[in-house]
Amino acid sequence: MNVTAVKVTAAVATRVECEGTLDKRAHACAAIAESNADSVDFEARFPSEAFEAIRTQRLLGVMIPKELGGDGASISEVADICYQLGRACSSTGMIYAMHQTKLACLVRHGTSAEWHRHVLKEVAEKQLLLASSTTEGQRGGNIRSSDAAIQRNGEKFTLERAATVISYGLEADGLVTTARRSEESIESDQVLVVLLKQDYSLDKILGWNTMGMRGTCSSGFMLKASGLAEQILPEPYERIHGRTMMPTAHLLWASVWAGVSAAAVERARLFLRKAARQANGVMPPGAAHFTLAAANLKSLRAMLNSALRRYERHQVDDAALTSIEFQTSMNMLKVDASERAVAITLEALRACGLSGYRNDGEFSISRFLRDALSSPIMINNDRILANVATASLLEETANTLFD
Numbered sequence: 001m002n003v004t005a006v007k008v009t010a011a012v013a014t015r016v017e018c019e020g021t022l023d024k025r026a027h028a029c030a031a032i033a034e035s036n037a038d039s040v041d042f043e044a045r046f047p048s049e050a051f052e053a054i055r056t057q058r059l060l061g062v063m064i065p066k067e068l069g070g071d072g073a074s075i076s077e078v079a080d081i082c083y084q085l086g087r088a089c090s091s092t093g094m095i096y097a098m099h100q101t102k103l104a105c106l107v108r109h110g111t112s113a114e115w116h117r118h119v120l121k122e123v124a125e126k127q128l129l130l131a132s133s134t135t136e137g138q139r140g141g142n143i144r145s146s147d148a149a150i151q152r153n154g155e156k157f158t159l160e161r162a163a164t165v166i167s168y169g170l171e172a173d174g175l176v177t178t179a180r181r182s183e184e185s186i187e188s189d190q191v192l193v194v195l196l197k198q199d200y201s202l203d204k205i206l207g208w209n210t211m212g213m214r215g216t217c218s219s220g221f222m223l224k225a226s227g228l229a230e231q232i233l234p235e236p237y238e239r240i241h242g243r244t245m246m247p248t249a250h251l252l253w254a255s256v257w258a259g260v261s262a263a264a265v266e267r268a269r270l271f272l273r274k275a276a277r278q279a280n281g282v283m284p285p286g287a288a289h290f291t292l293a294a295a296n297l298k299s300l301r302a303m304l305n306s307a308l309r310r311y312e313r314h315q316v317d318d319a320a321l322t323s324i325e326f327q328t329s330m331n332m333l334k335v336d337a338s339e340r341a342v343a344i345t346l347e348a349l350r351a352c353g354l355s356g357y358r359n360d361g362e363f364s365i366s367r368f369l370r371d372a373l374s375s376p377i378m379i380n381n382d383r384i385l386a387n388v389a390t391a392s393l394l395e396e397t398a399n400t401l402f403d
Contacts, residue, residue: 061124069124086259091215212370338375
């Protein structure tokens with residue numbers, strides 16, 4: 001397979017020299033994302049303007065090592081980009097987070113294979129966007145189980161998968177999917193496969209008409225793919241999931257949700273300032289809700305900062321990454337961050353009162369709340385808590401405050 005044959009637009013194929021730090025580049029993209037966020041939400045369309053800017057600023061390959069053409073950005077730097085984009089446009093932030101999660105898997109588990117190294121170079125050079133296909137059939141968000149199996153024929157393979165969700169599938173330049181290792185394998189014996197546009201077809205089987213995160217365009221498709229066996233990552237997905245996929249996804253998703261919450265809090269702040277000016281400095285009744293929202297946002301950001309630092313400390317410590325305590329903490333980060341995002345955004349709505357409840361007007365919280373409500377549901381918190389419960393039984397309760 002010649003991965004250089006991937007079709008990309010002239011704007012993507014042309015290398016653009018970017019000036020400024022990652023923060024400045026992200027800020028430029030966030031401004032464009034914010035100006036189009038309402039349109040993306042209303043029309044339930046892919047945030048094309050934002051991703052044109054993201055490609056121009058060369059942010060899609062930031063996590064790729066410098067020797068392969070990327071920026072070698074840390075997980076904390078990528079999380080901050082997710083926060084800024086999520087604050088501007090929830091769908092843009094979530095798409096970016098999903099792309100970077102897949103990229104993290106390739107960077108950590110694929111660089112030993114020449115095919116995957118070449119793909120990483122292509123992503124960095126041409127700013128390719130990778131989609132994710134981990135949800136299948138009636139299994140919902142149980143990404144640790146696959147029905148569809150890889151069918152090998154010598155050095156080649158085929159795969160047919162009823163993918164009930166492939167976010168931004170039609171807009172992506174490639175996708176990364178889970179599958180059973182073989183037809184003889186059990187459902188949890190999975191591999192991760194990298195596919196480029198010419199390797200697969202998508203036939204739509206389910207639409208995407210939701211309350212929020214409408215711009216992620218997470219329709220369902222029948223995925224039919226074929227390629228070379230070397231496109232399958234060499235490590236088993238069980239290892240990739242615990243060490244990279246799950247913690248990266250939860251950290252980056254949480255960063256997006258924190259950004260959504262921050263946007264709602266800032267809108268409530270502006271409302272209260274205007275209301276106080278009009279009332280000769282008297283704060284409206286909703287001020288108390290703003291106090292709670294602002295304080296809880298600080299707590300969410302602190303929790304996320306701590307989790308990011310911890311993951312960075314443990315990235316090369318296999319024993320720490322696979323410990324029950326670490327795995328539980330990363331799963332609970334997703335649960336805590338998603339629940340807090342909803343609570344913060346709801347408090348911001350109550351601070352704004354009817355002005356926040358309206359769909360029109362400068363202080364509407366509607367889009368933020370609808371998007372935040374996706375966070376406990378897309379990868380359901382109940383499923384995570386049920387899985388964590390079993391592991392938690394093996395942990396001893398701390399005897400002191402500092403254990």
